[in-house]
Every structure is written in structure tokens, then in C-alpha cells.
Amino acid sequence: xxxxxxxxxxxxxxxxxxxxxxxxxxxxxxxxxxxxxxxxxxxxxxxxxxxxxxxxxxxxxxxxxxxxxxxxxxxxxxxxxxxxxxxxxxxxxxxxxxxxxxxxxxxxxxxxxxxxxxxxxxxxxxxxxxxxxxxxxxxxxxxxxxxxxxxxxxxxxxxxxxxxxxxxxxxxxxxxxxxxxxxxxxxxxxxxxxxxxxxxx
Amino acid sequence: xxxxxxxxxxxxxxxxxxxxxxxxxxxxxxxxxxxxxxxxxxxxxxxxxxxxxxxxxxxxxxxxxxxxxxxxxxxxxxxxxxxxxxxxxxxxxxxxxxxxxxxxxxxxxxxxxxxxxxxxxxxxxxxxxxxxxxxxxxxxxxxxxxxxxxxxxxxxxxxxxxxxxxxxxxxxxxxxxxxxxxxxxxxxxxxxxxxxxxxxxxx
Numbered sequence: 340x341x342x343x344x345x346x347x348x349x350x351x352x353x354x355x356x357x358x359x360x361x362x363x364x365x366x367x368x369x370x371x372x373x374x375x376x377x378x379x380x381x382x383x384x385x386x387x388x389x390x391x392x393x394x395x396x397x398x399x400x401x402x403x404x405x406x407x408x409x410x411x412x413x414x415x416x417x418x419x420x421x422x423x424x425x426x427x428x429x430x431x432x433x434x435x436x437x438x439x440x441x442x443x444x445x446x447x448x449x450x451x452x453x454x455x456x457x458x459x460x461x462x463x464x465x466x467x468x469x470x471x472x473x474x475x476x477x478x479x480x481x482x483x484x485x486x487x488x489x490x491x492x493x494x495x496x497x498x499x500x501x502x503x504x505x506x507x508x509x510x511x512x513x514x515x516x517x518x519x520x521x522x523x524x525x526x527x528x529x530x531x532x533x534x535x536x537x538x539x540x
Numbered sequence: 541x542x543x544x545x546x547x548x549x550x551x552x553x554x555x556x557x558x559x560x561x562x563x564x565x566x567x568x569x570x571x572x573x574x575x576x577x578x579x580x581x582x583x584x585x586x587x588x589x590x591x592x593x594x595x596x597x598x599x600x601x602x603x604x605x606x607x608x609x610x611x612x613x614x615x616x617x618x619x620x621x622x623x624x625x626x627x628x629x630x631x632x633x634x635x636x637x638x639x640x641x642x643x644x645x646x647x648x649x650x651x652x653x654x655x656x657x658x659x660x661x662x663x664x665x666x667x668x669x670x671x672x673x674x675x676x677x678x679x680x681x682x683x684x685x686x687x688x689x690x691x692x693x694x695x696x697x698x699x700x701x702x703x704x705x706x707x708x709x710x711x712x713x714x715x716x717x718x719x720x721x722x723x724x725x726x727x728x729x730x731x732x733x734x735x736x737x738x739x740x741x742x743x
Contacts (some may be wrong), residue, residue, distance in 0.1 A: 344566040381615040382616060382617035383617050383704065386616060387608055388614075391608070394606070395602075400606065404612070404616070407616065408616065423619075477605075480602055480605040480606065483599075483601060483602045486598065487599075487602075498595060502596060508556070508562060509562065517735070522550050523553040523556045524553065526554070526556060527553070527591075528587065530588070530594070531594050533591075533595040534590070534591045534595060535595060
């Protein structure tokens, strides 16, 4: 029975990598003291999981890039408010919460359908290794994207947060401001729905 | 995590926490025993595990189909940090343009000093100029006090200009004026101002 998490963030953990003693919180302290290299290290460390998470939420690589930058600018702007001891999940949870809020703000300000449509078009235009592989992978990717796109937003958020940030469910629930059972229920429904949609497709 | 287990309302939530490894060791062992004892529960867990594998597999496939550029990460890091530094850096204060400063020629300064000296001199001169018109004062005619200069029918009177003239001596005053007029005619200097001091004194 597997009990270990299998999220993509397992390989891109927000905490310190082996051999690198600096934790996120230590880097934040150094950044507060004016060490810009610590900030660059933080951005590099969280770039992939955060970008992937935003890509899945928005369905657009370009929009995800924009929201990624907005999230970081907002995080750096309010860095003084971050208290590592009081935020469950530490800096990573705090950063993903900011990114989630940015994505929600985007949905509120612009129609979701329009953005999703643009995202589809932009992703389809991205480069692929070969023409044959592009066609095959594009079909597969499009199928997955359509399935993800049909997930309710609340379920999708929990699924993507769990997969890309590798935060605990307790931390995700706290981040989203919902009970633990609610977060777990959304996760369960999202997995079932995605599996069902993939089988239909 | 102690306490989470009691909060879970349904089997799915318990199994999700179990699959995620987020229960305490004691709770993990407890769920493990339940799974061993309950076949239906074990099948449910296997279905959930399969659903999770499908979902995570789909996301992994999508990520593989859309590689992120490492250069984009570097560029993003630099952009974010640079934006942060720009936001913290105070804006440069505008400096006064040198062209706006007043530039004077070297000759202005000595000219200004000379003008100030001239103005000071004129002011001094103005303060020392009498405000009343100057009156040419001639010494009192010696002839009046001179006992040798008088007509035989006149009595010489010693005149002190600071002694008030008694109002009851009009005759003396008249004779004094007459004597002055006579003296002027005798000395040949018909100066009109000779009599004036006397008149002023009486007033």
C-alpha cells in the first residue's frame, strides 16, 4: 500500500534540497536583510511547481507566467508580513496562497471561458520536438486539458495544490479557509471526476 | 497528526489521509488493521489509489508535454528581484539646473561698492544740511554800545539781547530802533538784514 505522496512537487520541494542547508525561511530572512541572491534562489526553487500549478488553474502558459510574476511581486512586497511560525506550511504555503488569490482575482476580473480559450490556443502553439510527436502529444495533452477544464474550480484548486505544492491536506484546508473534511472531499471528487473524464475521452 | 482522525467524517477522507501518509503512526496502524479486516474498505482504497494514480499520471503527462524552460525560470527570477529592488530604491531627487543660477560679471561687484559709498555720502550730506534757511548774522552794531557814537540828543543804552524788554518801555524800544536805523545809514552799508535780528529778538 502506497502511503507516500506522488505529487510533482516531491521532486521540487519548497524546502531545502539535500546539501543545501538553507530553508525557505532562512532565505526569506536573508532577503529581508537585503541579499538579493536569496530572493533569486527562492524564485528558482519554487518556479516549477508554482508555474505548473498556475498553468493548470488558468490553462494558459502565458497567463500563468503573468500570474507567477504578479504572485512573486506581491509576495516580495508583503514580505515583512510573512511570519514563518504562524503560517502552516511555511513560506511555500504562503506563496501558493498568494498565487491562488491572484488566479481567483483574474477569474473575477475577466471571464473564465475567454481565458481558457486563449490558453488552449497559446498552449497548442508551443513548440514540440517533432511534427509526429507534436501531433500525438498535442492530442493527449488536449484530452487531459479538456478533462481538467471540466473540473469544478474548488476541486481543481485542491487537486493542483496537493499535486504541485505537496502541501499537507491540513495546510491546504487552512490556506483555502475550509474544514479539513471539505478539502478532502473535494480532492476525492476531483480524482474520481478526472478519472471518469479521462475514460470517456 | 493527532486529532485529525477524529475529525474525518467518512471513509474516503480517512483513506485519503492514510494514502497521503498524513496520519500519525498510531492512526496509520489503526487504519491498516481496518483494511486487513474489511475487504470492502480495502477495495475502496484500491479504487481511490487508482483514481489518484490516473489523476497524477495525467498531470505528469501534461507537464511532460509542456516543458518549462530553465531560462524562463532564470529570467523570471531576475525580473522579479529587479522589480523588487526598483520598488525599494528611492527615486532620484531632481537637482537644480546650473543654468538657472544668476551669473554676474566681475565688474558688477566694484560698481555696487562704489554705488553704496556714494549713497552713504549723500545720506551723510543730507543729515548735515540745515533745515531752515541760513541767515547771515552780523554782529550787533558796535555803535549802539559805543558811547562815542551817538547823537547828542540821544542817550546811549546798554542793550543786552537776552534781557527781555519791559512792555512799559515803549519809548526806549523806539529809540533803539531809531538808533539802529541811523547807524545803518551812517555806516553806508544799506543792508536790509541789519535790522532783522533786532526785530526777531523782540519777538
